[in-house]
Structure formats: C-alpha cells, structure tokens
Amino acid sequence: MARRRLSVPAMVSSTLKYLVLMAAGVWMLLPFFWMFSASLMTSQEVTRLPPPLLPAIPQWHNYIDVARVVPLVRSYFNSLLVTGLTVAGLLFTSSLCGFAFAKYDFPGRNVLFLLVLASMMIPFFVTLIPVFYIVKQLGWLNNYAGLILPGVVSAYGIFLMRQFILDIPDELIDAARIDGASEFRIYWQIILPLSGPALATLGSFNFISTWNSFLWPLLVVQSRELFTVPLALNSLRTYGMEAQFHHLQMAGTAVSVIPAMIVFIALQRYFVKGIALTGLKG
C-alpha cells in the first residue's frame, strides 16, 4: 500500500496527538516510576532536598529490609491462598448455579432467580456490619474462613454464567445423558470446559478485586500471621509515616502491585470485557 503523504495541518494534528498522549503517559506512569525509584533509594536520599529522581546506587536490599519490618512473605502467601480459594469458590458456585438456572426446570426457579437479580442491586457497604456480625457469630473472625467464605458468592457472577451457559446447545447435554452421564458429570465435563471465556472474565476480574480488597480484611483479621498484602502495606504505612521510611513503603508497595498486574496483562482481553459487563450491576 502506498504511503499517503500527510498535509501540513494533518502533520500538525498528528504531532499534537502524540504530544498529548505522551503527556498523559507521563502522568500515568509517574507514580509507578517514583515507586520503583524510591524503593531503591537510601533513607537519606528520600529525605534529601530536593529529592533526587533516581537512586545513586540501587539499594536492592530494601526489598529484604521491608520484609523484616512487616510480615511481607507471610502476607503474600496469605493473599495468594485467600485470593486463589475465593476465585475458585466463586467460579464453582457461580457456574454451578448459573448452569441450573440456564438448563433446568424446577419449581421455584424464577423466584430464586429474582432473588439473585435483587442481590445484584445491593452495594457491599449496606451489608458490611451484619456480615461482620454473622462471621463473628460463626467463629470465623481472625481466620481464613472469615476472609474467604463471604467472597465465594456473587450474584453478578451467577447472572453472567447463566447468560453464557444459555447459549450452549441443549443437544450436547441430551447426547451426554443418552450416553449415561450423571448430571454433575455433564456440568464438570461439558459445561465447565465450554464456559472458558466467561470463567476467565469473571475469574480475572475477581482475582484483582480480591487481591486488592482492603476494608474487609481490615475488619476480619487481627493477628499479623493472617495479614493479607494490603494489610501488610497498611501496617507499613502506619509503621513509618515520616519521610525517612518512604523507601521502605515504596518497596512494599512495588511488591504488592505485581500479581494483579501479571493477571491483568495476561488476561487483559477478558478483564476488559468484565469491566464492560459490570454495568449489569447498576
């Protein structure tokens, strides 16, 4: 294809466009740049006036030092465990329930489905105090159950899975039944593998929100052994408000943001779709 020659106004507008993009890009990256840069500085460097842009010698040991101040390794493990189990549980309950709503006829189905739709309209904060009380009564405060179980259901997840499974042809299910497959086996071996894209959308979305969640763990967890990554960050924040601790704070922050970014970059396509679909919540 022959290259189209640009007229002068077109060239001006094109240059302008990239300039605006570049400025926006600097704005977007600035906090991340500062986070990484400051995380490698010495305590003197972060409090120097004016502050340097880059560390003279990268202090990689900051990343080890920060793990001594707060239980970062342990909270990483906790966060991975809590997030992994929450996402797995959520995908399981949502797909199983969505499957039943999409492909079975049973008395009370529509009443139950209305219940799900109604739950989608309820914001998290309205139920916060009662859920805390229920979790407390069940003896789940300050243990993994309290961190994980309230998160393993999502009305929105059920709705999303139902919509997706509706489009899976009934013939596949009937054929499996003729071959003598049990109903659960139909779910496990036919529905689940065919629901990949919906599961990826729901899963990536939920991974990031659970990984980043702060208020709920703040309420449920008291002991440091159960800290999730945001709680460790918060304790790092209150450990040293003064500027001479900024390098440690930023090292902790840098470590904390990595998993969500990996999931996002790997599953970007599904994640973006998930964002567009959250409109169903409103």
Add this chain to the structure above:
Amino acid sequence: MSRKLAETISTVMSGLMRPWGRSGLFRRRALWAYLFVSPAVIALLLFTIGPILFTFWVSVHHWNLIEPIPQMPFAGLDNYRYLLTKDSVFQRALRNTFVFTVCGVGINTVLGLLGALLLNTRIKVRVFWRTLFFLPIVTAPLALGMMWATLLNKNYGLINNILTKLSLPPQPFLSSPRQALACIIGIAVYQYVGYYIIIYLAGLQGIPQEYYDAAAVDGANAWQSFWHITLPLLRPVLLFIVVTNTIGALQVFDVVFAATTGLAGETSGGGPAGSTMVVMLHMYNTAFKFFRMGRATAMGVILFVIIFVITLIQLRLLQERR
C-alpha cells in the same frame, strides 16, 4: 445494558405463572438442580439478602455489637434524627462525598471521552497506550493512595520539587484543609480515567463507519459529525458510565483511608480538620471504633437510599433526551 436486565426481569416474572409438569425423570433432575443452586443461594441468603434486612432492622435500634440481639433497645428513628440534625461529622462527610462524586465523575466523564476519542484515531501501538491507562485500575487503591501521599508530601514530595523547579510556590497539598479534598479527587481521577476510556472505546467502536462516511459526503465537518453522530450514539454508554461510577464514588473509602489516616496524629482519618471525611470512613469509625451499630447502619441506609434515588434520576434524565 440496563435494558437487557429489564427484559430478563420481565421474562422471569411471566415465567412465574407457568404451569409445571411432574414426571419421575423431571423430579429427579429438579433435585439435581436444587443441589446445584443451593451453595450459591445459601451463601446469598447468608451474606446479602439476610444482611440487608438486618441492616434496616439494626438501624432503628441501639446496638453495640456485643449485646444479644433480642435485647437491643428500640430506637425508632432516633439514629436517623441524630445523624441528620446533630452529627456534624456525618453532615460534613455527606457534603464531602457529594463534592468528591460530582467532581470525580464529572471530570472523568469528559476526560475519559477525550482520551477515548484520541485512542480511537490511527495510533501506533494502541494496546500499549491502553494498557498504560489501565494500570492504575488494577492497582490496589490503598497502594495508589500511598504512592500519591509520598508524591504529594509537603516537604519531600516529587511534585513540590517539580513546582519549585518551575519556580512555582510549593503547595501543602494533603496537609492543608483547603487542598486535601481536591488532592483526593485528583487521585481518584487518575485511578479511574482508564476505566472510562475503555468503556467509551467499546462504545465508539460500536458506531458504524458508514455514518461518518455519509456525513462526510454531505459535507459535515469533524465537529458536526461528533455532535450529531458520536455523541447521540454514545448516550447509552454515557448513561452506563455515569450511573456505575456515581454508585462507586459514593462508596469511596480506601484512597481516603490511605492518604489521610495516621497523618499528624489523625487516627480516625478524613483530615486535616475533617476536610476529607467521607461517609464510608465515618461509618467505619462509628461502627468499629465506637461500636454504635445503630447509627452506622442508619448511615448505610441513608447512603443506600441516596444511591437509589440518584440512579433513578440519572436514568430518567439521560433516557428522556433520546
């Protein structure tokens, strides 16, 4: 998208009346279906439906979380009356939350559209730019709050350093009652602008190119085709963005908590001098620092009602102009 939801609700409603056969096979499958829905339905009843009813009930009682439930003293509307007439922190929080929501959503509605229009033109490595705008969304609000708090540090922050280099006066930012809320809004704008961009982009890419071609044949300029094609066709997307983000913004907590608690001995956050106190933070303090559950749940109910009303108004306003 909300229309799709409405359709689903109406089919479900009409389905409620449907007669219902009962062969043995049918009943066996129904049992399986009950088994399949039960984990999710039980969890929903336990963690959503039950709690919302409980919230309304607690909000008309005095309760400290420890007292046995049957012995909660009935308060009538006392909690609501207290919040709306006596609790100046709550009123301040409500005002701040409104300012935060209106400014944050307003700025991003415009900024996001500009960003999406820019990214929708011929651009090299669009995925790169898109990812860039998206990074803040996947980052924990707490982490972002911490990053910005360091950047905006009055003495050692990079921003003040840049201002000094440009021979502008350094600003107190988060430590000034006059600037703190604006800083929080700025952080939220930074965090969510990519979200708006993505959704606008999806909307823009759904507009057929033929419309623009036809308009160009008729001699329309870029501004005219934007005003008469792009904007009207983006209305559903606009509605969606404004409604969902208003709902989200009214519940702001993490960023305020990260950027304002602990500063200069402020243990309850929302400082300096209450200038960044928001409803969720006040609710958190009331419930889990002072154990006044009745008042805290009443705040939840008030916010819930506000969200409900605002959503209805926005849906009405944005749909009417069609």
